[in-house]
Amino acid sequence: MKVAVITFPGSNCDYDLYKAAQQVGADATFVWHRERGLDGYDAVLLPGGFSYGDYLRAGAIARMSPVMEDVIEFARKGAPVVGICNGFQILCEAGLLPGALVRNDSLLFSGKDVRLRVERADTHFTSEYHPGQILRVPIAHGEGNYEADEATLERLEGEGHVVFRYVDAAGEVTDAANPNGSWHNIAGIINDDGNVLGMMPHPERAMEELLGSTDGIGVFTSLAASLSAVAS
């Protein structure tokens, strides 16, 4: 499985993502944001960070990068695309996912471990989890407050496009467990076709016991499993 990790000026989780992809056996390559063409890749990963210093809006300038035209085409073909943190913001700005990520309701940058509930365990990115499983994964963002218009939110819930939700240790959706004010505690969503995932928490930082949690591995093993199923 060949995986492209797109690097923008200001990306800072690109190496973590590269390592995470390698850990599940992928052949990972960094693709600079000015490069063109994603032929030959099986999946595209958009890392976290502060592309272009979050100027204008988080992800707004990165979305105009040359490679994003190829990412959009790649996604439209149905191939898997994952955006984490700033990558999620970029996917929303690019229109590959609905809604937007705005300033945390606390106004503070939030960097800590959170608990996530797996809402869908039948996607390309979550098949190695079981439904309702509680994960411990870190967040690190100032603009992770998921907002969208009423119709979009209803559709996301109605069609089961919410993949991860912030919950407390007991697995309950509470305001106290919501680190940023996201509507319905949304932490991660998929698109209509199920091939584009965006999430604010960082599974690539929860890959080793040494780092405090291995709960993020499932995102990458699920992706690897889904790609090998396609290949065979």
Add this chain to the structure above:
Amino acid sequence: MSRFRLEVRVKPRPGILDPQGKAIHHALNSLGWDGVDDVRVGKAMYLDLVADDSGSAVEAAEAMCRKLLANPVTETFEVSLVEELRAASGADA
């Protein structure tokens, strides 16, 4: 062709939580301005651009708002003409 200075105002959509505005609102209240009911924080951008006339300058800026300067999910925008500037080229300098 003339040069125009335009002001672009980008504001949070009604209904979208504006935590920055809320924090400023509380600060104003705590300073004694009890009459302040609501605060919303947006941003203003100033563009100098060359166009045939002021109408097409405004139209161009509106197109820029739709494409990049504002996010339609969370923001609204308004464009207004500030002034016509002196020609950019050295022709009349």
